[in-house]
Amino acid sequence: MNGILGEVGKALITLQAEGEVVIEKTEELFVDEIAYYVEETLKAVKAEYKVEELESNIKLKITLQ
Numbered sequence: 094m095n096g097i098l099g100e101v102g103k104a105l106i107t108l109q110a111e112g113e114v115v116i117e118k119t120e121e122l123f124v125d126e127i128a129y130y131v132e133e134t135l136k137a138v139k140a141e142y143k144v145e146e147l148e149s150n151i152k153l154k155i156t157l158q
Contacts, residue, residue, distance in 0.1 A: 101130045113156040
């Protein structure tokens with residue numbers, strides 16, 4: 094899968110398996126775009142999570158609580 098769907102899917106799979114994921118800017122997508130859909134999914138399933146910005150506009154970490 095390419096694009097936003099692929100990046101969101103990979104992030105959610107990593108979150109489920111490891112309890113945290115680091116999302117990084119790609120050539121095509123900004124961190125905020127990917128994180129938005131990951132967070133909306135987590136809100137929809139009422140998951141508790143924490144977002145930590147590692148590098149402004151380049152990298153962030155989402156951790157399940």
